[in-house]
Amino acid sequence: MENNYTVEAINLKKVFGRRLIFKDLNYKFENNGIYGIAGANGSGKSTLVKIIAGVTAPSAGKLVHSFNDVVVKPESLHDHIGLVSPYLVLYDEFTAWENLSLFAEIRGVSFNKDKAGSILKDFNIYDRKDDYVKTYSSGMKQRLKFAFAFMHSPQMVILDEPISNLDNEGKETVYNLIRTESENAIIIIASNEDTDLNLCSSVITITDYKN
Amino acid sequence: MIWKIITFLLLTFVSIAGITFPIVENPTAWYQFPIIPGLEEKAKIIFFHVPTAWITVVAFLMSTVYSVKYLRKKNLEDDIKSYAAAQLGIIFCLLATVTGAVWAKFNWGTYWNWDPRQTSIFALLLIYGAWFALRSSIESEEKRASLSAVYSIIAFVTVPFFVFIMPRIMTGLHPGSANDTNAGPVINFKMDPHMRLVFFLSLAGFSMLYYWMWQLGYKSMIIKDKLNQKYY
Amino acid sequence: MKAFALFKKDFKSEMRTRYAVNALAMFIVVTISVIFFSIGQERINESLTAGLFWVVIFFSAMSGLSRAFVSEEERGTNLTLQLIAGPSTVFTGKLLFNLILVFAMNIVIVVLYSLIFDAFVIKNMVLFVTSFILGNVGLAVSSTIIAAIISKAGAKGTLYPVLSFPILLPLILTSVQLTIFSIDGTKFEEAIVELMIVLSYDVIMIAVSYMLFDFIWKD
Numbered sequence: 225m226e227n228n229y230t231v232e233a234i235n236l237k238k239v240f241g242r243r244l245i246f247k248d249l250n251y252k253f254e255n256n257g258i259y260g261i262a263g264a265n266g267s268g269k270s271t272l273v274k275i276i277a278g279v280t281a282p283s284a285g286k287l288v289h290s291f292n293d294v295v296v297k298p299e300s301l302h303d304h305i306g307l308v309s310p311y312l313v314l315y316d317e318f319t320a321w322e323n324l325s326l327f328a329e330i331r332g333v334s335f336n337k338d339k340a341g342s343i344l345k346d347f348n349i350y351d352r353k354d355d356y357v358k359t360y361s362s363g364m365k366q367r368l369k370f371a372f373a374f375m376h377s378p379q380m381v382i383l384d385e386p387i388s389n390l391d392n393e394g395k396e397t398v399y400n401l402i403r404t405e406s407e408n409a410i411i412i413i414a415s416n417e418d419t420d421l422n423l424c425s426s427v428i429t430i431t432d433y434k435n
Numbered sequence: 436m437i438w439k440i441i442t443f444l445l446l447t448f449v450s451i452a453g454i455t456f457p458i459v460e461n462p463t464a465w466y467q468f469p470i471i472p473g474l475e476e477k478a479k480i481i482f483f484h485v486p487t488a489w490i491t492v493v494a495f496l497m498s499t500v501y502s503v504k505y506l507r508k509k510n511l512e513d514d515i516k517s518y519a520a521a522q523l524g525i526i527f528c529l530l531a532t533v534t535g536a537v538w539a540k541f542n543w544g545t546y547w548n549w550d551p552r553q554t555s556i557f558a559l560l561l562i563y564g565a566w567f568a569l570r571s572s573i574e575s576e577e578k579r580a581s582l583s584a585v586y587s588i589i590a591f592v593t594v595p596f597f598v599f600i601m602p603r604i605m606t607g608l609h610p611g612s613a614n615d616t617n618a619g620p621v622i623n624f625k626m627d628p629h630m631r632l633v634f635f636l637s638l639a640g641f642s643m644l645y646y647w648m649w650q651l652g653y654k655s656m657i658i659k660d661k662l663n664q665k666y667y
Numbered sequence: 668m669k670a671f672a673l674f675k676k677d678f679k680s681e682m683r684t685r686y687a688v689n690a691l692a693m694f695i696v697v698t699i700s701v702i703f704f705s706i707g708q709e710r711i712n713e714s715l716t717a718g719l720f721w722v723v724i725f726f727s728a729m730s731g732l733s734r735a736f737v738s739e740e741e742r743g744t745n746l747t748l749q750l751i752a753g754p755s756t757v758f759t760g761k762l763l764f765n766l767i768l769v770f771a772m773n774i775v776i777v778v779l780y781s782l783i784f785d786a787f788v789i790k791n792m793v794l795f796v797t798s799f800i801l802g803n804v805g806l807a808v809s810s811t812i813i814a815a816i817i818s819k820a821g822a823k824g825t826l827y828p829v830l831s832f833p834i835l836l837p838l839i840l841t842s843v844q845l846t847i848f849s850i851d852g853t854k855f856e857e858a859i860v861e862l863m864i865v866l867s868y869d870v871i872m873i874a875v876s877y878m879l880f881d882f883i884w885k886d
Contacts, residue, residue, distance in 0.1 A: 241576045242660075279749040280886045283509065283577075299753040307750055313743040315676075317683045326679075327751045329672040330760075372747075506882055561833040568829050572822040578886075582816050585879045589812065589834060592875050596837035599864055604844055 228292045229304065229379035229410060230254040231276065235285035238271055245271055246433035249285070253380070258406050260424030261414040267430045269414040270309065273384045276412065277307050291379060303331060306373030306409075308366075309384035316358040320349070320368050323357060324375055333376060343371040346397050362389045370401060380410040387417060399423065442647060445640035452633050453482035462629060469627045480538045482633055486641035487531040488552075491559060493645065494524030499591040502584035512657060514580035517587070518570070519652035523645060525563040532556055551601030552609045558597055562590045673752060673760030677735065678767075686738055691731035691772050698723045699779055706784075716786040717846035721839050723776055724806070729828040732768060732810040735761040736818035745818075749884070758880045762811045769807040773799065790852030798845035798858075801865040805838045805872060812876040815883045841865050 236249035245268035253259055253276075263269050274280035275287065278301045289296040289304065296304060314323045321340075328335035344350040347367035352360075360368065366389045373381050383402070387395045402411055402423060413420050421427055458468045458476060471478050501517035504510075535553065536546040547553060569586055573579035681687060702719050711719075739745045748757055777799075781787050789795045813831045817823050841864050848858045 274746075274886070277750065279746060281509075299755065302750050302752065305750065309746070311743065311746055312750075313747060315680065315744060315747075316742070317680050326672070326676045327747075330669055330676060330751050330756070332669040332672070506879075558833055558836055561836070565830045565833055568826060569816070569820060572820045572826055574821070578819060581882050582819055585882050586816055586830065588879060589872075589875055592871055593834055593837050593868075596841075596864065596868060599860075600837055600840055603860065604840060 228255075230290050231380065231410070232288045232290075233276075233285070234288065236275065236282050236287065237284040238268065238275065239283045244434060246430055247284075249428075249433045251428060253410050253412065256406055256408070256410060257426070258402065258411045258413065258424045260421045260427035261412060261430065262416065262421060262427050263430035264416070269430060270311065270384055272430060273307070273309065273382050273412070273414050274311075277305055277382055278302070289380075303333075303376070304379045306376070306378040306381040307384070308369045308373045308382070308386055310388060311384075312369055312372070314357050314365065314368060314372065316356065319354050319356055320344070320360070320371075321353040323368075324371060327372065328376065331376060336375060336377070339377065340371050340375045343374055343401070344368075346401065347371075347394065348397075363391065363394060366390055367394060367397075370398065374401070374405060378409060380412070381405065382412045382414070384414045386413060386415065386420065395419070438643065439647060442640060442643040445636055446644060449482060449633060449637040449640050453479055453637065456629075456633070462627065465629055465632075468630050474542070477538065477542055478630075480534065481630070482637045484531060484534045484538065485634070486638050487527045487534065488556065489638060490527040490641055490645045491524055491531055491556065493642070494520045494527060494649075495559060495563075495591070495594075497649070498524060499587050502587045505580055505584045506588075509577075509581075511576060511580060512653075514576075514584065515656045515660070516649075516653045517584065519649050519656060521563060521566060521587075522652060523648055525560070525567070527645070528556065528560050528563055532560060550609055551597075551604075554601055555594075555597045558594070562594075566590070669752060669756045670759035670763060673748075673756060674763040674767075677760065677764040680738075681764075684738075687731040687734040687768060690734075691727055691768065692775075694727045694730040695723065695772065695776055695779065698726050699776070699783065703783055711784075711786055713786060713850045714843075714847050716784055717843050717850060720776070720780055720787065720846055721843050723780070724773060725832075725835065725839060726828075727772055727776065728769065728806055728810055729831060731772070732765050732807075733814040733817060733823065733827045735764055735811060736814045737823055740818040754881045754884045755877060757884065758811070758815070758877060761815075762807060762876075765811045765814075766804070766807040769803045769810075773803055787850070789849050791849045791855065794845065794853070794855050794858055795849035797855075797862060798842060798849065798865065801862065801869060802838065802842040802845070805865060805869045806835065808869065808872045808876055809834050809838070812872070812880065812883075815880060819883060838865065838868050841868075 231253040233249050233251045235247075236251075237247040238245040249272075261269050261272055271280065275282050278287070278289075278298065289301060291304060314320075315326075318326065324340045325335045341350060341353075344353055344367075347370065349364055349367050352364070357365065357368070370386075373383070383398075386398050386402075390398065399419075402413070405411065413424060415421060452466070456466050456468055458470055458478070460470055462469050468478070497520040498517045501513045501520065505513040505517065532553075535556070539548060539553075540546045566583060566587060570579055570583050573582060702723065736745075739748055752760070781789075810831060813827065813834060817826045817830060820826060841861050845858060845861050845865070848861070
């Protein structure tokens with residue numbers, strides 16, 4: 225299936241106070257590619273990820289999301305995007321399954337139980353789907369985040385440090401998931417791990433946009 | 436440069452004229468003011484108290500205008516301009532409150548009467564206070580700028596309500612209040628032309644002084660900002 | 668409806684954690700009993716009764732209504748929320764939640780208040796109910812948008828009443844007046860100006876909140 229989702233960054237710039245994170249960033253993400261974002265710790269990978277996901281505003285420039293050549297309105301941007309990030313926190317007082325079904329309801333789509341269930345099974349946490357998230361270990365929470373990111377079949381998924389907290393088996397599942405899902409969606413991986421970046425067809429290095 | 440000299444001369448003249456020009460029964464010369472029964476010498480507060488209250492409102496308005504500008508353009512200099520205006524605003528607000536309260540003690544008998552205008556300036560004081568409290572609790576410059584801009588706009592839209600509410604809840608003592616029958620000197624411009632001249636000169640002088648102070652304020656803040664930190 | 672789904676999530680979460688409800692209930696009890704002890708056997712007049720009534724409402728509101736946004740921000744779930752809902756959906760959901768909380772809280776306060784204070788006898792019920800509904804809506808809207816602001820600032824707890832009071836002042840002053848009218852038995856027609864003031868306060872605050880929420884919500 226051809227994915228007609230594109231994201232174009234135009235003269236993107238971000239500063240925190242007087243600290244320049246990046247500037248003059250022009251880039252186009254398109255057509256089911258796997259893209260990488262590299263950069264040392266503190267270089268602004270997560271900031272760029274949040275800007276692409278539309279949850280943080282850039283200081284200057286803009287980001288144009290379009291789906292089938294129609295520009296996506298900011299109000300409905302979240303329908304097209306999935307995110308896995310260390311900053312992501314799911315609701316502790318609900319079970320994993322409740323979290324996912326509530327999210328579907330708030331998104332206004334019907335809960336795709338098969339898809340969510342198959343991701344949880346891949347990650348070996350399906351048996352514990354009815355446990356409260358507060359009882360989860362950090363690795364299990366990380367696994368659950370993938371179900372959160374992919375359950376609504378978004379056109380673009382951004383993975384910020386996807387394999388953090390995961391064991392070898394978990395890492396392998398992530399890589400398999402990326403390979404299969406990249407047939408339907410743009411995947412962006414922000415990471416410093418070579419094993420992650422080896423999957424990518426092209427890599428942006430943030431420090432290239434500092435000067 | 437020339438307008439700064441004019442401001443200086445204006446305020447010098449207003450200070451001298453406002454305090455020393457005599458109040459006589461039948462004014463003949465241009466420098467004499469007529470007697471307003473019940474006020475006498477106390478009428479002279481109008482040359483200083485009203486302009487400070489005026490500046491309070493102007494500063495609040497300017498602070499909000501630059502807040503809107505900030506939210507539209509996200510230029511931190513607009514935030515600094517808004518901040519500089521509010522800083523002056525709270526100073527003039529305090530001046531207006533204190534001069535008014537002291538005067539009220541001698542004319543109305545108590546420092547505070549919760550007259551509509553006293554209540555309104557109290558509300559402004561609260562808004563200014565809350566605004567500075569909000570700013571001091573936020574570390575990141577952008578966040579501070581946008582949150583305080585949002586707050587000042589929300590506060591700005593509530594202020595007009597006081598104009599409608601106050602006169603219905605409490606009786607006014609200030610000239611020009613809704614139930615003031617013996618024609619106040621300010622609002623309906625029954626002020627004597629000599630007084631009016633000094634009053635408007637004072638208003639102009641204070642406005643120019645405010646503008647000057649505001650420019651100095653925001654420019655020095657921008658320079659300080661640039662000296663302190665460079666892009667890194 | 669998406670906003671209603673968000674409200675349901677908050678409601679369920681509140682049922683399990685009872686963050687806001689416990690604080691609210693305790694505050695109502697504490698403020699009413701402080702007033703009760705300080706008045707003793709004295710019979711207070713109508714305007715004081717109405718004023719104290721709104722003192723209880725204001726402080727109770729300040730204890731619990733900030734939870735809607737502060738709990739998301741403190742736990743870090745605001746990022747999750749941003750990824751599943753647009754800003755206006757989030758604001759509507761939180762506003763619905765606070766509306767329910769305000770109405771529940773104020774109904775409890777009215778019941779307790781009329782049981783305890785002899786002077787609190789409503790003569791014009793229609794006027795009281797109308798002003799009660801309009802006042803509650805205004806209280807919920809203003810406290811929701813201020814809660815959004817303080818959730819992004821430090822010193823969250825102390826800042827909330829400080830920021831809310833000037834914004835709520837016009838509403839509280841008018842509502843006190845309307846409560847006095849209801850106790851007095853003033854005719855509905857004579858209080859129409861006050862009702863209009865509260866109504867326009869509600870409309871303006873709703874409009875401004877929806878316009879500005881985006882700037883608060885996006886980091």
